[in-house]
Amino acid sequence: MAALFTVMLVCVAGLGVLDSVALDTREHIHDLGVCKAIGMTPRQTVSLVLASVSAIGVSGALLGVPAGYALRHLVLPVMGRAAGTGMPSPALHVYTPVQLILPGLGGVVLAVLGALASAGWAARSRTATTLRTE
Structure with a gap:
């Protein structure tokens, strides 16, 4: 169940990145047309x-991983305490600092993979079409 939940969260995060980058790319398509x-x-x-x-992915990783930890x-x-039991130290200290680098890198990779479709669309768009877009 944990693996399925993780896969679902990664898919939702990737779709969120894709949506955000698609909107941002469409907003700035005229600027990209000028550059082209x-x-x-x-x-x-x-x-x-x-x-x-x-x-954005690196800044999110630098802020999000320590905040989550x-x-x-x-x-x-x-x-x-709410369950009436004490939390043993091994349950609290699960991750080493080196292991916390992996979720941060995973966030950056997820951001780049989510942006590939929008980046390809921006690269394939014709210069004249993008210059007419406002």
Whole structure:
């Protein structure tokens, strides 16, 4: 059940990123058209969109992973006291700092994978069409 729940959460997060990047790309398509008109290649367009998403993913990882770790240490003891049992130390100290890097990197990878469709659309769009878009 935990694996299925994790897969469902990853899918929902990926669709959320796809939606956000699609809206952002459509809002800035005129700007991308100007860049394409002065010589930006499709590969550079994809790189530009993915770089903007990567920066947001890295900042989210740098803020979200420590916040989640701290919140876990606040909530688990309260849950244990509410259930009438003490929370043993091994239940609280599950992750090492090295293991916390993986969820952060996973968030960045998820952001980039979610943005690939919008980046490809922006790269394939014709320059004249994008310049007419407001």
